[in-house]
Amino acid sequence: MKKKLDQLKKDSNQCVDEYLRLRRLSGFINYSGVRCEINIEEIEENVRWFWGRYGRVEVNGKSMDMIKVEYINQSYYIPFNDEEKLKETQKIMRAAAKNRAFTDKELRVLYYSLKNTLNNPKYHQMHVDINEILRIHF
Helix, strand or coil: CHHHHHHHHHHHHHHHHHHHHHHHCEEEEEECCEEEEEEHHHHHHHHHHHHHHHCCCEECCEECCCEEEEECCEEEEECCCCHHHHHHHHHHHHHHHHCCCCCHHHHHHHHHHHHHHHHCHHHHHHHHHHHHHHHHHC
16 A cells, blocks of 8 residues: 555656646747747747748838747747847746746646646546545554
């Protein structure tokens, strides 16, 4: 039983660790009226996709081709096809990610997000199993 409990705890901890890792690397990208969540580790791929998909954007003769990337309450602007600025921005965001701490608001959101994973039958059963084992043996 101890092995099963240890494995269940390990699985549960891995799920939480992976979720927190992904949240720590989460940012947003805005271009041509499209806003979506991204993993900052994949910013180069995402920005190039937007450039390739939407190209240079003009509205009423004004250039609107600046990509806006948001990460940890900071906004970074990358001009169309500016590879140097793209690499510089990714370097800055990777450095920021190493020291990233969650705000109180983010921690509350994370808590409720993790709590809501119990609605997923796979994770719910894992927590039920852990509680049952603890009740039986402790």
